[in-house]
Structure formats: structure tokens, C-alpha cells
Amino acid sequence: MAPFDLSAFGPIGTALTFVAVGFGFGAVLELGGFGDTRKLAGQFYLRDMTVLKVMFTGIVVAAVLVAGATAFGLLDMSRVWVNPTYLWPGILGGLVMGVGFILGGFCPGTSVVAASTLKIDGMIFLAGALVGVWLFGETVSLYEPFFNSSSMGRFTLADWLGLPVGVTLLLVVLAALAMFWAGGLAEQYVGQKKAWAEISLVPRHARKAAAAALVLGTLVVLVRGQPTPAQKFELLGEAARTPVAERAIFAHPAEVVALRKDLSLRVAVLDLRQEHDFNLFHVGGARRVAPADLARREVLKPLLEQPASTVTFLVANGEGPALEAWKALRASGVQNLYVVEGGVNRWLELYPADACVATPAAPAAAGEDPLGWRFAFATGSSLPSAWPELPSSRAFRSPCAPPASGEAHHAGGGKGRRWPDHLYARKVKLQSKAGVKGGCG
Amino acid sequence: MATTKDPRPYLDPYAAGALLGVVLFAAFYVTGGGLGASAAMSRVQTGLLDLVAPGHVDRVAYFAEMAGGSRSPWDHSSIWMLLGTILGGFTSGLFNRRLKLELRKGPSITTSTRVVFALLGGAVMGYGARLARGCTSGQALSGGAVLSVGSWAFAISIFASAYAVAWFVRRLWN
Numbered sequence: 021m022a023p024f025d026l027s028a029f030g031p032i033g034t035a036l037t038f039v040a041v042g043f044g045f046g047a048v049l050e051l052g053g054f055g056d057t058r059k060l061a062g063q064f065y066l067r068d069m070t071v072l073k074v075m076f077t078g079i080v081v082a083a084v085l086v087a088g089a090t091a092f093g094l095l096d097m098s099r100v101w102v103n104p105t106y107l108w109p110g111i112l113g114g115l116v117m118g119v120g121f122i123l124g125g126f127c128p129g130t131s132v133v134a135a136s137t138l139k140i141d142g143m144i145f146l147a148g149a150l151v152g153v154w155l156f157g158e159t160v161s162l163y164e165p166f167f168n169s170s171s172m173g174r175f176t177l178a179d180w181l182g183l184p185v186g187v188t189l190l191l192v193v194l195a196a197l198a199m200f201w202a203g204g205l206a207e208q209y210v211g212q213k214k215a216w217a218e219i220s221l222v223p224r225h226a227r228k229a230a231a232a233a234l235v236l237g238t239l240v241v242l243v244r245g246q247p248t249p250a251q252k253f254e255l256l257g258e259a260a261r262t263p264v265a266e267r268a269i270f271a272h273p274a275e276v277v278a279l280r281k282d283l284s285l286r287v288a289v290l291d292l293r294q295e296h297d298f299n300l301f302h303v304g305g306a307r308r309v310a311p312a313d314l315a316r317r318e319v320l321k322p323l324l325e326q327p328a329s330t331v332t333f334l335v336a337n338g339e340g341p342a343l344e345a346w347k348a349l350r351a352s353g354v355q356n357l358y359v360v361e362g363g364v365n366r367w368l369e370l371y372p373a374d375a376c377v378a379t380p381a382a383p384a385a386a387g388e389d390p391l392g393w394r395f396a397f398a399t400g401s402s403l404p405s406a407w408p409e410l411p412s413s414r415a416f417r418s419p420c421a422p423p424a425s426g427e428a429h430h431a432g433g434g435k436g437r438r439w440p441d442h443l444y445a446r447k448v449k450l451q452s453k454a455g456v457k458g459g460c461g
Numbered sequence: 462m463a464t465t466k467d468p469r470p471y472l473d474p475y476a477a478g479a480l481l482g483v484v485l486f487a488a489f490y491v492t493g494g495g496l497g498a499s500a501a502m503s504r505v506q507t508g509l510l511d512l513v514a515p516g517h518v519d520r521v522a523y524f525a526e527m528a529g530g531s532r533s534p535w536d537h538s539s540i541w542m543l544l545g546t547i548l549g550g551f552t553s554g555l556f557n558r559r560l561k562l563e564l565r566k567g568p569s570i571t572t573s574t575r576v577v578f579a580l581l582g583g584a585v586m587g588y589g590a591r592l593a594r595g596c597t598s599g600q601a602l603s604g605g606a607v608l609s610v611g612s613w614a615f616a617i618s619i620f621a622s623a624y625a626v627a628w629f630v631r632r633l634w635n
Contacts, residue, residue: 039542046553051477053472084482105614115618116588120586122624128586230479318618344580446479
């Protein structure tokens with residue numbers, strides 16, 4: 021599934037890919053007249069709407085194609101770079117750039133195209149832009165807090181409006197069409213100096229047909245809908261299924277314990293079980309998440325934005341719900357994600373609680389992911405079994421038998437716990453997100 | 462009747478826009494990222510600065526991220542895209558007979574005024590593009606197509622600002 025792993029093309033192949041993409045970009049801008057500063061400036065005196073038409077047609081056509089490719093399972097949106105939103109720096113930067121646009125008559129991309137067709141003003145603008153980016157680098161440290169403020173991460177219009185992607189897209193397309201129509205009228209009135217009576221309110225047939233095709237395409241995307249996490253996982257194909265079949269994503273509880281001692285990592289444990297099982301016992305520091313909530317933005321977004329050194333373990337009583345959650349989160353693009361092998365039931369076999377607190381119990385109902393232990397009371401994460409890596413857990417005295425007199429205050433004395441060092445095969449391989457940034461990122 | 466030396470007319474803007482959309486989609490489809498130009502400019506600038514003042518580049522965090530120590534600012538996909546953009550513009554200009562060494566300006570200003578304002582506008586634009594984390598192509602176009610909220614807010618501000626200032630500098634272009 022696209023986008024492709026460009027490293028497979030080799031360094032030269034990668035370079036050529038970007039050259040080819042840039043070639044198309046430069047050629048299209050030149051074809052559209054973006055190398056001519058007077059055409060660009062004309063936009064802001066309402067006589068030539070080329071900038072508006074080319075830019076927003078480009079945006080909506082690409083938006084429909086991207087959403088369409090995602091809807092039909094051709095493109096993995098979780099691996100597509102979406103410019104993160106830094107609202108106020110972005111708005112201020114836009115206001116500054118608007119001034120630069122009207123003074124200099126180009127934007128960075130169009131000045132490159134102008135320069136490439138030997139327009140001297142384009143080359144001078146380009147030189148000015150190099151000075152501008154240099155000045156920014158020298159001065160950004162003076163107001164870095166503002167530059168990094170109002171960071172909202174990956175935040176799309178669909179997220180903001182709380183609407184499905186298809187509906188959002190339709191609104192964007194309709195807004196763009198309305199803008200084209202109004203722009204066309206302004207162009208005729210101001211640019212061609214026509215009287216209002218001469219201006220036709222109805223666009224040409226070819227334009228109407230193109231607009232209808234665009235709306236139709238958008239409706240197809242809307243009706244088709246975006247794939248659910250489960251469908252997305254199927255679309256990922258062999259690359260995602262093989263690690264499950266080979267059990268490469270199932271980490272032994274002792275590996276979780278070992279990694280929790282590694283200060284260079286951040287280990288997160290997500291518990292997918294019912295609340296009452298969670299209250300009876302859970303791995304120390306685990307956070308409970310209902311499987312149904314995994315697709316929700318509030319739950320998913322923090323997982324996607326975790327530091328790259330985070331390893332996330334999913335745990336259930338057995339493995340079933342954790343594996344389903346793994347598939348959904350994997351399809352959504354969460355990195356360094358593993359399932360705790362054998363779940364809480366296996367965990368408690370390896371790091372058992374005292375017999376008066378929990379005893380093995382026959383599973384009540386098969387297939388329901390039952391807790392295989394019967395607890396005398398709810399322990400949460402207060403048992404040593406929840407924190408096997410802590411020295412204090414080893415010194416924890418059993419609540420079952422009262423301590424013999426005389427050794428009451430000797431921590432580590434008496435019947436300190438000695439869990440064996442369990443052997444396991446290492447499964448966790450830390451991967452950093454190989455995200456492609458946009459050319460301007 | 463146009464002679465063979467006249468430049469060909471530009472493409473219909475909607476047709477050019479649709480082509481641009483296809484190129485942008487292809488960029489997302491193949492590379493996972495959109496189009497852009499200003500990141501490459503920032504790298505070219507840092508690369509040039511690194512030639513004259515490598516110690517300074519190492520000390521300023523913003524430059525050091527691209528060219529600190531043994532890092533090469535040139536080794537980046539955006540540089541290749543910039544090269545492609547130049548080649549693409551050149552090729553299209555060549556085939557459409559628009560390749561001509563000239564300076565374009567509004568009808569009522571002198572060449573030197575145009576030079577000063579192109580330089581000034583470029584500097585303001587370059588500064589703003591880094592502040593906004595992207596230029597018209599990398600932020601408005603690419604981010605707009607994947608419906609990023611920040612990119613749309615940025616696109617609206619750039620148009621709003623240019624329209625607001627246009628009247629005051631109308632002599633430059635009319």
C-alpha cells in the first residue's frame with residue numbers, strides 16, 4: 021500500500037523520485053503562468069484570478085484524489101505527512117507572507133519557476149528569500165516560545181468539524197466552486213471591464229461539466245467512506261500479518277519487566293480489560309482503555325504523538341482483545357507496539373501473588389477473555405506482582421502470615437520474595453518513525 | 462497570426478490547477494509528502510552560510526539542526542525537489558518559447574524600483590515562510606489538500622494580508 025518505502029529505491033532512486041516530482045511541479049506552475057509576476061500580482065487587484073483558480077483547483081483535485089485513494093485502500097493515510105498545526109505562528113507567518121507577496125510579486129515556489137525561465141526579477145526575489153530565511157534562523161531564538169505555541173499536532177478540518185472526511189471534503193469542494201464563480205465575475209468586471217449587464221452569471225458548459233465531475237468524485241468518496249481500523253489492517257497485507265503469525269509482536273512479561281528498568285525508554289502499558297478485572301489486579305502504571313474507545317481521537321492522538329523512545333504494550337487477561345487492539349492501532353500508525361504474551365493470566369503465573377490474595381481459578385466462560393485468578397479483594401497495582409522490577413517488591417512481606425516477632429522492621433529480611441529471572445526471547449525492536457516531511461516542513 | 466517566435470499562451474488556469482492537483486496527489490502517493498520550495502531554500506541558505514561561517518552554523522540552533530557538525534544540509538529530499546522544479550520550469554519554458562532573459566514589472570515603476578521591491582518582498586516572504594513552517598506550496602497547497610486546519614488558516618491569512626496591502630502599493634503593479 022502506498023506511500024512507498026523510498027529507501028527500497030536506493031539513494032539515487034530516492035533522489036530521482038524527488039527530482040521527478042519537482043519536475044512535474046515546476047512544469048505545471050510554468051504552464052499555468054506562475055512564472056509571470058504580473059499575472060500573480062493581478063490576483064490582488066481582481067483583474068486576473070489565475071492564482072486563486074490554479075491553487076484551489078490544485079488543492080481540491082488533490083484532496084479528492086488523496087481521500088479517494090484512501091477510501092479505496094490504495095493509500096495509507098497514517099503514513100502521509102499532514103502539516104502539523106501551529107495556529108498562531110502559521111497565521112502570523114501568512115500575514116507576513118501576504119505582504120511579501122504583494123511587494124515582491126512571487127511566492128518562493130513561483131520565484132523558482134520564474135528564475136528557471138530566466139526572469140531576472142524572479143532571481144532577485146529568490147536572493148531576497150535566501151536573506152529572509154537566513155534572518156529567520158538568526159532571530160527565531162528571540163521568540164521561540166511563540167514559534168512553538170498553539171501546537172495542535174496533526175489536526176484536520178474533519179477533526180475540527182467532527183464530520184466524516186467525505187462530508188468535510190464536499191464542503192471544501194463546494195466552497196471552492198463558489199469562490200471560483202465569484203472570482204470569475206470579479207475578473208470580468210474589473211479585469212475585462214465589462215458592464216454588469218454583459219457579464220454572464222452562468223459558467224461555460226465545459227466548466228459546469230468539470231465542476232459536476234469534481235462533485236461527483238467527492239460524492240463517491242463520501243458514500244464509500246474511509247476504511248475502519250480493521251479494514252485498514254487487512255489492506256496492510258502480508259507486511260502486517262506476518263509478525264502476528266510469527267508471534268514477533270508478542271513480548272514475554274519478563275521482557276516488559278526488563279524494559280521498565282531501562283531508563284532510556286518510556287514503557288506504556290494499555291490494559292484492554294473490563295474495569296472490574298482492572299481493579300482486581302493490573303500491571304503497575306497500566307492505563308485502562310476500552311477497546312471501543314481506541315478509534316477515538318482523544319485516545320489515538322496521544323499514542324501517535326508519543327516520544328519515539330516509547331514502547332507500548334497491550335495487555336488483556338489472555339491475548340485476544342489485546343491482539344485486536346494491536347491490529348487497530350497498528351493500522352492507525354502507532355509505532356513500537358506489542359502484545360503482552362499470555363496477558364495478565366500468564367503475568368500472574370510468572371510473578372504470582374500470595375496464596376491468600378489470589379488463587380488460580382478455572383476460566384468461567386471460554387472465549388470471553390476471563391481472568392484466570394480468583395482475588396480475595398481488589399488489589400489494583402498495590403501487589404508486588406504489579407511491579408516485579410522494583411527492589412521493594414522483593415522485600416514485600418506477605419500479608420498471609422503475620423511476621424515472626426523480632427524481624428518486624430528488617431526490610432528485605434524474613435521471607436523476601438525471590439522470583440526467578442525468567443528466560444525470554446527478545447521481541448522489542450525500537451523503530452523510529454520514518455516520516456517524510458513535506459518539502460516545506 | 463502568431464509567429465513561431467511568439468511565446469505560446471498559458472494553459473487554462475483550471476486545467477493547470479487540475480494538473481497541479483494530479484502532481485500533488487502523485488507526490489503524496491509516491492513519497493508520502495507534498496510539494497514545497499521554502500525548506501530547500503532554507504537548506505541552500507544554511508549550506509552557503511556553512512561555507513563561510515561553519516562555527517556560526519554550529520552555534521545557532523536553527524541552522525545546526527540542518528548543518529551542525531558533520532551534517533550536510535544538501536543531503537535532503539527537498540533539495541532534489543528544488544532541482545526538479547528548476548528543471549521542470551526550464552523545460553516547460555523552453556518548449557513554450559517563454560525562455561527569455563528579462564525583467565518583469567508593473568507598467569509605472571522603474572527597473573531599479575522593481576529590483577528593490579523584489580529583494581525586499583523576497584526577504585519578507587522568506588522570513589514569513591519559515592515562521593509559518595512552509596510556503597504557499599508546502600503549507601497552503603500540500604497541507605490544504607490533506608485538510609490540515611493550520612494550512613487553511615495560513616492560506617486565508619496570506620490572501621487576506623495581500624489584499625489588505627495591495628491598495629497601498631498599487632503603483633507597483635498598475
